Amino acid sequence: MMKNSRTALKSPHGFNKPFGFYRLTGVALTVMGIAAASAAHAELRFEISGVGASQIPVAIAAFPGEEGGPQQITSIVKADLARSGVFKLIDNSDSLSDASAINYGDWKNRGANALAVGSVQRLADGRFDVRYRLFDTIKATQLSALSFGSQPQLIRLTAHKIADDIYEKLTGIPGIFSTRIAYVTRSGKEYRLEVADADGEGVQVALRSNEPIISPSWSPDGGKVAYVSFEAKKPVIYIQNLVTRQRTLVANFKGSNSAPAWAPDGQRLAVALTRDGLTQVYVINADGSGLRRLTNTAGIDTEPRFSPDGNYVYFTSDRSGGPQIYKVSPNGGDAQRVTFGGSYNISPRISPDGKTLAFISRREGKFQLYALDLTNGQEQRLSDTVKDESPSFSPNGKYIMYATESGRRGSLAIVSTDGRIKQRLTTQVGDVREPTWGPFMK
Amino acid sequence: MRTFSSFAIVLSAAMLLAACSSTKLDDKNAPVENRAGTGATTDGADPRAVNTVNAGSDPLNDPQGILSKRSIYFDYDSYTVKDEFRSVVEAHAKYLNSHKDRKVIIQGNTDDRGGTEYNLALGQKRAEAVRKALVLLGVSDAQVEAVSFGKEKPKALGSDEAAWAENRRSDIAYQ
Numbered sequence: 024m025m026k027n028s029r030t031a032l033k034s035p036h037g038f039n040k041p042f043g044f045y046r047l048t049g050v051a052l053t054v055m056g057i058a059a060a061s062a063a064h065a066e067l068r069f070e071i072s073g074v075g076a077s078q079i080p081v082a083i084a085a086f087p088g089e090e091g092g093p094q095q096i097t098s099i100v101k102a103d104l105a106r107s108g109v110f111k112l113i114d115n116s117d118s119l120s121d122a123s124a125i126n127y128g129d130w131k132n133r134g135a136n137a138l139a140v141g142s143v144q145r146l147a148d149g150r151f152d153v154r155y156r157l158f159d160t161i162k163a164t165q166l167s168a169l170s171f172g173s174q175p176q177l178i179r180l181t182a183h184k185i186a187d188d189i190y191e192k193l194t195g196i197p198g199i200f201s202t203r204i205a206y207v208t209r210s211g212k213e214y215r216l217e218v219a220d221a222d223g224e225g226v227q228v229a230l231r232s233n234e235p236i237i238s239p240s241w242s243p244d245g246g247k248v249a250y251v252s253f254e255a256k257k258p259v260i261y262i263q264n265l266v267t268r269q270r271t272l273v274a275n276f277k278g279s280n281s282a283p284a285w286a287p288d289g290q291r292l293a294v295a296l297t298r299d300g301l302t303q304v305y306v307i308n309a310d311g312s313g314l315r316r317l318t319n320t321a322g323i324d325t326e327p328r329f330s331p332d333g334n335y336v337y338f339t340s341d342r343s344g345g346p347q348i349y350k351v352s353p354n355g356g357d358a359q360r361v362t363f364g365g366s367y368n369i370s371p372r373i374s375p376d377g378k379t380l381a382f383i384s385r386r387e388g389k390f391q392l393y394a395l396d397l398t399n400g401q402e403q404r405l406s407d408t409v410k411d412e413s414p415s416f417s418p419n420g421k422y423i424m425y426a427t428e429s430g431r432r433g434s435l436a437i438v439s440t441d442g443r444i445k446q447r448l449t450t451q452v453g454d455v456r457e458p459t460w461g462p463f464m465k
Numbered sequence: 466m467r468t469f470s471s472f473a474i475v476l477s478a479a480m481l482l483a484a485c486s487s488t489k490l491d492d493k494n495a496p497v498e499n500r501a502g503t504g505a506t507t508d509g510a511d512p513r514a515v516n517t518v519n520a521g522s523d524p525l526n527d528p529q530g531i532l533s534k535r536s537i538y539f540d541y542d543s544y545t546v547k548d549e550f551r552s553v554v555e556a557h558a559k560y561l562n563s564h565k566d567r568k569v570i571i572q573g574n575t576d577d578r579g580g581t582e583y584n585l586a587l588g589q590k591r592a593e594a595v596r597k598a599l600v601l602l603g604v605s606d607a608q609v610e611a612v613s614f615g616k617e618k619p620k621a622l623g624s625d626e627a628a629w630a631e632n633r634r635s636d637i638a639y640q
Contacts, residue, residue, distance in 0.1 A: 156469040192578035236580050255610040256638075257570070258585065279589050279613045282582045295582065298609065301593060302586035339583055346583055369580045383580055388581065413578050457581065 055439040076175055078111040079193050084119035087345035088143035091174045092151050097144060099182035103200040103222060104189065106166045108444030121154040127163040135160055137193055143187070150174055155185050157192055166192045179225055196403045199417045204424065205229070205239045206435060210453030215249060216266065221417075221460070223448050236415075237457055240283050240292075245464040249273065249283035249292060260294055262309060284328045284336075288352070293317065293327035293353070294338050305339050306353060317355060329353070337361065337371040337380070348382055362395065364402055370413060374420045379440060381414040381423050382403075390426050394440060405442045415460040416440075426456040456462055524560065525639065531556040535637040537595055538630065544590040546598050554595060557637055560600030565605065568640040571595045573613040574620070576629035585615030591635045 025415055046245040081104065089096045113133055119125075119140035130138045141155035141227045157167040167188055168454075173181040180201055180314065187198030197270050199221055208215045215231040217241055230236060234253035234446040241248055242262070249262045258281045260274040274280040279295030285292055290309055295302050302320040317336060318324035323346070326339040335350040340358070342349075351358040362368040367385035374381070380395040384404075392406040408427040415424045422444075424437045433454030437446040448455065525532045537550045546554060546579030561567055575584040592611035599609050621631035 176609075235614075237585075237617060253614070253617065257572075257610075258614075277610055279585060281585050295586065297589050297593070297613070302589050323583070323590070325586045326580075326582045339580075369578070369583045385579070 026108065049285060057203055078109060079136060080111045080134050081137040081139070081189065081193065082113040082114050082115050082117075082130055083139045084115060084117040085279065086141040086143050086153075086155070087120045088117050089141075089361045091145060092178050094178045095183065096141070096153065096178065096182040097177060099222075100139070100186045102188070103183060103186035105197075106222065107198075107200075108191065108439060109190075109194060109343065120332075121156045121168070125158055125160075126243055127158070127160045129158040135164070137189070139189055141178075141183070146172065148217075151178060151181075153178075153181050153185075155188075183220065183222075183464065196389050196421060197419045197463065199419050199422070199460075199463075201246070202418055204415075204428075204435075205241060205459050205461065206455055207236045207239065207457040208455050209235075209433070216248070216263075218248075218461075225316075229263060238282055238458055239459045240285060241459055241461040242285055243287055243289040243462055245462045248459070249285065250280045255332065260292075265344065271310060273309065274307060274314075277430075282326050286329050286367075287331060287333045293329060294336075295325040295327065300410060304336065305349075317353065317379075319349065324349075328371050328373060330377050331377050337373060338370065339369045348380065368393075372416055372423075374416050374440070375418060375430055376420055379420075381440075383411055383414065383425075390439065392423065394423075394442075404444060405438045405440070406436065407445075408436060413457050413459075415458050417460050419465045422460075423456045424460050426458055524527055537591075537635045537637075539591055539594075539633045539635070541629070541633065542634075544587070544594050546594050554598045555602060558599050558604050561599065561604045561608050562602070565608070568608050568610070569599075570638045570640060571599075571609065571611045572634050572638055573611065573615075574618065574634045574635045574636070575616050576632045577616045577619060577624070578629070579616070581615060581617070585613045585617075588613030588615045591633070595635045596635070 037151045050244050083097050083101050085097050087208055101112055105112055113135040115133070120142040121140055124134065125138065131464045138158045138160055139155060141153065144152045146152050146176060153171040153173050155169050156165060158164065159166050169185065171181045176214055183201035186200040189195065190196070190200070192200030203218055204221055204222045204225045205216060205218045208217055210446070212233050214230050214232045214234065216236050217226050218229050220228045229248065229272045232252060232254050237251045239248050239250040247262050247264050249260060251258045251260055258279045259272070260280045260283045262271045262273055273283065273292065274294050274296060276296055276298035279302070280294065280296055283292045283296035291306055292309060293304055293306050302323045303316060304324045305314055305316050320340065320342050323341045324338055328337045330337065333353065336353050337348060337350045339346050340349050345371050348362040348368050348371045349358040349360050361380065362382065365386050369384050370383045372381045378396065378398055380397055382393055382395065383390055386394045389409040390411050391404055391409065392404055393400050393404050393412045405423065406425070406427070410428040412426040417424070420440065422437050423440055424435060427434060427436050429449045433456040435448040435455055435458050438444065524530050527533060531553060532552045537553065540547070560568065571586035572590040573590065574586045589611065592613055596609050596611035600606060601615055619632045620634065621628035
């Protein structure tokens with residue numbers, strides 16, 4: 024069965040990619056009982072530590088018929104839930120379909136507050152009919168029922184959607200397992216902008232270059248990524264449609280063009296340009312038209328980020344000496360200083376609810392991830408690592424992904440916004456950096 | 466320019482030696498001249514020396530010339546051109562002023578400590594410092610562009626002071 028599950032993990036995408044992903048280790052492995060498979064093609068590895076303040080005990084029964092699908096759905100669902108840190112998976116060897124009678128009392132006695140069951144059936148047209156139900160074993164009620172007609176290559180996505188549904192029904196917060204991440208890898212002289220599922224699986228290469236790629240940023244609709252490419256021997260901003268591969272040159276002014284950040288409407292971007300001297304913040308339309316200068320200092324203003332409500336642009340400025348975070352109306356006017364602790368605060372990112380500022384602060388020589396509660400000014404250090412960069416909120420606001428270093432190699436880490444749950448995505452070959460977490464998609 | 470003129474003197478001396486070797490050594494009656502001072506110009510150079518000009522040669526390509534120096538190094542957390550690099554900047558300004566068709570890109574770099582984008586902005590400060598110095602020396606705006614590589618293209622790898630110092634740098638790249 025272990026062997027089967029590994030074979031099943033090789034998706035149609037997987038056959039094309041030069042490196043596969045290593046599956047779960049650490050806590051997740053213990054919980055799941057999944058054997059770490061051959062690392063021959065492995066590149067990224069997830070490690071998890073810490074658990075949520077309280078864990079919801081949930082049982083996932085095997086879905087009859089899933090062995091016949093390209094991937095074992097419940098393995099993916101269980102891995103997602105375990106990685107989130109907010110569930111305790113109740114071990115079981117049951118196989119229950121969506122039509123099975125549920126013995127609520129039995130599952131309650133086994134310690135499960137919730138139970139997921141389902142089935143997988145191959146349809147005549149090659150698709151798979153995936154059905155799933157979620158039950159509350161305490162109240163003896165059904166919480167959810169979904170069915171999917173899934174193309175074979177979308178089985179993984181279907182599994183993530185089931186995990187999202189379980190997460191949302193049991194926590195009240197939308198799940199992020201079906202969202203995607205983008206990041207930059209470097210191996211030898213090759214830089215790649217890659218897109219993967221939030222669990223690091225299903226890697227697809229969006230851009231290959233022999234020059235650096237930095238600051239990728241997902242469009243609000245999830246279909247495009249803006250980034251900075253050095254392919255022209257200088258930093259230039261592009262937007263790339265991930266499906267059509269169409270690239271739009273957004274900013275290639277004299278000097279450096281960098282730090283693209285989408286406005287919530289997806290029509291404009293805030294960018295950092297040096298066309299008028301040192302780095303300053305500008306707003307530009309996504310087609311490269313309508314350039315307008317937003318900040319006006321004799322020093323550095325960079326790393327703009329729109330607040331989710333679009334009312335502010337946060338940015339890094341050295342106007343007071345060292346870099347600090349400020350905010351300004353996208354229509355211009357006076358900027359207000361936001362960070363005061365420490366002498367080096369950079370890379371502002373605002374949580375989806377607008378209440379938390381994540382940023383990188385240098386204190387005692389360490390560059391670490393901090394969160395500032397914008398409602399009460401409370402500051403919290405979220406990371407134990409020391410070369411942190413490029414934070415990015417999950418679209419449900421519960422996690423922050425950031426770049427750090429592990430064994431002198433660039434790696435990615437994820438921490439829950441309460442600092443309790445920590446995950447690490449490490450590479451075996453090359454560096455991985457500059458992560459950006461994609462939005463919810465329909 | 467000092468380096469260049471001393472190089473010229475060395476070169477003429479070398480040619481002189483080459484000329485001497487062709488005189489007949491067995492002619493003992495030949496009058497011995499005291500060459501030092503005799504016929505020499507006030508600056509000490511031999512008025513009979515001949516220095517070769519290769520048509521089409523460009524001082525930019527002289528591996529011994531000051532124009533071969535294309536890197537300006539900066540102190541930690543500093544973005545001003547140090548005095549020791551004045552002569553290099555001046556030489557490039559002079560060359561660009563006499564070669565209006567030539568263009569340069571000034572590429573600013575930083576060490577690897579700190580954020581990607583903030584370092585890109587700091588690298589730009591180093592590039593801009595060199596660009597401004599060139600423009601103040603009369604180089605046309607159209608001939609020079611300042612860009613930054615930030616910490617993305619380190620020349621020296623490693624996390625020690627020697628590597629960091631090597632990477633705190635602006636390069637003058639002729640197009």
